[in-house]
Amino acid sequence: MSDLFKRRESVPGTAQEPAEDERPKGTWEDSGYRMSDEEAHRDTVYHIPNQFMQVVAVFKTQMSLYSKRKSIYLVLVVAVMIPILYVLAKDIFDFGMVAEASGTGLIGALLSMLPFIMGIFTASLCGSVMPAEFNDRSAYMNMALPMSRTAFCLGKYLAGVVITIGVFVFAYGMAMAGSLITYSFFDEEALAKSFTMMLLSVLVYTSFTFAMGCFIKRGATIVSFLIIAIVLPVIELYMFMNSYIDMSGFMLFPNMLPDLACLTLGSNISMSPMGVLNMLVHIVNPASMDLLLSAVISAAWSVAFLVLGIIAIERREM
Amino acid sequence: MRKTIIALTILSIMLLSVSMAAVDSDGDAASQYRWTDRTLYHATCVAKTSASTEDTEWVYPIGMDGSMKEYIENPKTAKQPDQGLSHVVAGQTYEVYFFDISGTFDMTKRDMALESDPIKLYVEPQSVGKLTVNSFTVFTKTNAVSMPAYLLREMSESWGGSPSLHFIGDVANLNYREGTYYTIDMQGSMTALFYEMDADVVIKTFTGSPYLYIGICIVITALVAVTIAVCGRRPKFD
Structure with missing residues (x-):
């Protein structure tokens, strides 16, 4: 964080420049060396950078x-x-059994591990970032710096979001490349919806795991993964199967977004309790999902958990 | 330098993966289907014995089979024929419609009354079908039975059919495979004059390309890779 402190040039006429004869005299006077106020930075006023620059500084450090x-x-x-x-499996496994026979359907099948991998990846990336700060004792050094804890948390969270987006967008690209080997036709609308759902799910998963990391000191990675990838889906599935909620309500749970991103593409399966059950009996119809409402709920979920996490760190005694 | 190489490698892989592709437009239809899966025959027969009629026979007095004839004229739109006589008297002559004739009647000549009309769903190349069956009713001689499940069978001249069980309200995928079509059957066996099904069939024909999304993937991945490379760089001090 070498650039945390910035120099501000003095405004002409405002600095109180002492007269030549009032300056303290030292032994260096005899050496004949002289430096102007500008060269010696005597008129520089140092100040704490604004919140945004603090976030950027933490973000860059965390990205590093x-x-x-x-x-x-x-x-x-x-x-x-x-x-x-x-390429290795296409001749020995009929992908038409697990997805519709189209380019988008195959992308969905190839990304069927998305819910599981997103759960474990975000838990290890964002869930561990704050506990690691305290376990490694680096928080006691970083938080003593003149910056707000909110900026500290936001910078770390945003770094996790950017990395997660990069990784999963790359996975989408790879799945598209795989499907282009066999199919030359795609459902663009499904692709757009699925892509949007994936980006929303990144926000949902990262904010949740980050907040869990702020609350739990040890084992945050495994606990947040178990909650978001297994416990919550099982509870929601139980509520849905026992008719406490209908299908449209069931699909609005933000943690279902990675599953729905796969199913929207035409896959019948995804690696989650709901996704596996959907392979046996079609329990959801992603085409009937209200994406706008889902986006609003996901955004609210993400902000809520992020704020909770920040509050937990703000109140934490060092 | 190491991070720059990683970023460039990721970009190269993404660019190399781009090849030929195509895009979409949808067409959908909600349909009511009525069909038989076996050929119905007709004969003017003399009853050999006094007996109850079988479930596989629709028996009418001579000249009283108007409802059945109307149905045979237009099986897609006509109403269900009445169920006919439940008993026949020995020596009397009847109009008998049957899939399999029983030993009650002395039959001399039979006509084809209604040729079997199995439902066939074809999927064109570059298309994907979505079938949702809202109701499936089997009309037997005496009543109408609502079936909670049905069999979707992919038929091919070379390798026969591979059935899969679906429930009412399920969305079933109809994939294109060269030389194949789909038929729908009821689950289990039951003698029925016809089946009736209310279904939504959506055939999506894709005619476009995913280039836009591949481009988005490349740009986002590149931005993230460059960010990692820039942030991971060691700071230089003057």
Whole structure:
């Protein structure tokens, strides 16, 4: 955070410049060396940068830390493997059994691991970021810096969001490349809806796991993964199967978005409790989903959990 | 430098993956289907014995089979024929409609009354069908039975049919495969004059390309890769 402190040039006429004879004299006077006020930065006033610049500084630092994370590159390698695995499997497995026979359907089938991987990836990336600060004791150094804790949290959260978007957009690209091997026709509308759902789900998952990391000191990664990928879906599925909520209500749960992103593309399966059940009995019809309402709910969910996380850190005693 | 190489590699992989593709337009239809799956025959027969008629026979006195004839004239729109006589008297002559004649009647000549009309759903190349069956009713001789499930069968001359069980309200995929079509059957066996189905069939024909989305993926991935590369760079001090 070397650029955290910025210099501000003095406004002409306002600085109180002492007269030449009032300046303190030292032993250096004898050396004949002289430096002007500008060269010596005597008229520079230092100040704390604004909130936005604080967020940017933390974001850049966190991105630098993420760039050393092997797990991110591992997921990218898995994404690169999508078309390769498809080429190897297409002759021995009938993908028409798990998805509609179209380019978009195949993309959905190839991305069927999305809910599971998004859960575990965001939990390890965003869920661990704040606990790691305290476990490594670096929080005690960083939070002592003259910056707000809100900016500190926002910068770290945004870095996680950007990395997650990059990884999953890359996976989408790889799945598209895989489907282009066999199919030359795509449902653009489904692709647009699925893409939007994926971006929304990134916000939902990252905010939730980040907030869990702010509340839980140890084991935040596994706890947040279990809650968002297994416990919540099972409870929602139980409510849906017992008619406490109808299908349109069921599809509005934000944590269902990765599943719906796959199912919208034409896949019959996704790697989650709901997605596996949907393979056996079609329980949802993503075509009837209200995407706008879902986006509003997802945005509200993301903001709520992010604010909760920030409040938890603000109130935390060092 | 290392991060720049990683960013460039990711970009190269994305660019290399782009190849030929195409896009979409939808067409849909909600339809009512009525059909038989077996050929119905007609004969003027003399009853050999006094007996009850079978479920597979629709029996009328001579000249009283107007409702059945009307149905045979236009099976898609006509109403269900009445169920006919439940008992026949030995020595009397009747108009008998049947899938399989029983031993009650002495039959000399039979006519084809209604040729089997199995429902066939074809899916054109570059298309995907979505079938939603809202109701499935089997009209037997004595009553109408609502079926909660039906069999969707993919038929091919070379390898026969592969049935899959679907429930009412399910969305079933109808995939294009060269030389195949789909038929719908009821689950289980029951002798019925005809079946009736209220279904939504949406055939989506794709004619476009995913280039726009591949482009978006490339741009977003590139931006993130460059951000990682820039932020991961060691700061230079003068």
